[in-house]
Amino acid sequence: MRNKIRSLLFFSFLLLSTNVLAQNMKLALLIYNGGGDWYANPTSLKNLALFCNEQLHTTFDPTEARVEVGSTELFNYPFIHMTGHGRWALTDEEAINLRKYLAGGGFLHIDDNYGLDPYVRPALKKVFPELELIELPFSYPIYHQKFSFANGLPKIHEHDNKPPKGFGLIYKGRLVCFYSYETDLGDGWEDFDVHRDPLEKHIAALQMGANIIQYVFMSSDM
Numbered sequence: 001m002r003n004k005i006r007s008l009l010f011f012s013f014l015l016l017s018t019n020v021l022a023q024n025m026k027l028a029l030l031i032y033n034g035g036g037d038w039y040a041n042p043t044s045l046k047n048l049a050l051f052c053n054e055q056l057h058t059t060f061d062p063t064e065a066r067v068e069v070g071s072t073e074l075f076n077y078p079f080i081h082m083t084g085h086g087r088w089a090l091t092d093e094e095a096i097n098l099r100k101y102l103a104g105g106g107f108l109h110i111d112d113n114y115g116l117d118p119y120v121r122p123a124l125k126k127v128f129p130e131l132e133l134i135e136l137p138f139s140y141p142i143y144h145q146k147f148s149f150a151n152g153l154p155k156i157h158e159h160d161n162k163p164p165k166g167f168g169l170i171y172k173g174r175l176v177c178f179y180s181y182e183t184d185l186g187d188g189w190e191d192f193d194v195h196r197d198p199l200e201k202h203i204a205a206l207q208m209g210a211n212i213i214q215y216v217f218m219s220s221d222m
Contacts, residue, residue, distance in 0.1 A: 025058075026065040027213075028077035030108070033069075034089030040113050041083055044189035051189075051206040052213050055146060070094040074101045079216050080108050083186045085115040088123050095126045102127070102169075102176040107216045110179045111186045114159050120179060124169060133167040133179060142166070142178060145214040147207040154204040156197065157184035178212060185209055 027045045032038050049060035067073045067080065070093055074080065080101075082088075090098070102108060110120055121133060136142065136152075143149040143166075153164035164183035168175045187195055188205020197205075 024061050026061045026063060026077070028065040028067050028080045030080050030082040031066055031068045032082065032084075032088050033091070033094070034087040034119065036084035036086035036088050036116060036119070037113075038082065038084050040085060041186040041190050043191040043194065044083075044186045045081060047189045047191065048206060048209045048213070052210050055207075055210050056214055058213070058217075070097050072097075074098070074106070075104070078106060079213065080106065081111070081186070082108060083111045083113045083116070085113050086119075088116060088119040090123050090126050092126075095123075099127045103171060106176070108177045109212055110177065111184070112179070112181045113184060113186060114157075117181060124177065124179075128169060128171065131169050131171060133169060136166045136168045136178075140166075140168075142175070142211060142215045143208075145211040145218075147211055149208060149211070153180055153183045153185070154188075154201070154208055155183055156188035156201050156205050157195075159184075175215075 027049050029045060030038060045064040046062045049058075049062040049064075052058045053060055053062075065077060067077060069090065074097060098108070110116070112120065124131075124133060138150060138152045143152055153166050155164045159182060162182045165181045167179040167181060169177040169179075185205050185208055188197060188202055189209055192202065
């Protein structure tokens with residue numbers, strides 16, 4: 001009963017957040033265990049928040065929040081971002097907590113910073129054993145918000161000469177997790193002097209990030 005009440009309160013919080021367009025809210029970075037560098041892109045969420053404030057008229061606090069995957073603090077944030085290059089391991093308790101968060105209305109964006117992919121799929125399977133990651137078609141609404149990406153995710157950094165792909169976990173008709181693979185959106189969000197990407201790639205990464213945020217906070221799926 002307590003979990004049901006918490007889920008209802010969290011869902012109400014999400015609806016309120018949508019109505020006020022994320023006033024003074026922080027984007028949150030997921031702290032996880034297993035050895036992966038969850039802290040890999042220290043300037044990315046700050047820049048994404050500022051870009052969204054400019055383009056979507058949100059009023060995000062540009063200082064990111066950091067929240068552990070097994071913490072009840074997870075439920076304070078409608079949007080959680082995860083990145084890294086290495087291993088991600090979930091305990092049973094962490095998997096249960098993440099499932100409650102996502103099933104209750106939360107959203108997780110995972111951005112493979114190269115090397116995370118072999119751990120994403122088994123971890124998500126532990127969270128939602130009954131679900132499969134599916135590749136989202138280019139027509140999916142997340143690619144067509146403020147900015148339109150007719151060919152899906154933009155390619156920011158090259159790794160294995162593979163096309164960028166966007167995968168999703170859909171729970172009871174709602175996209176609860178978006179997994180961006182072979183693109184490095186988070187690197188593209190970082191300060192220019194970190195990677196010195198061409199300006200058009202930096203902008204494309206931020207635009208796609210803004211689409212994700214707009215989808216999360218303003219989607220009818222909520």
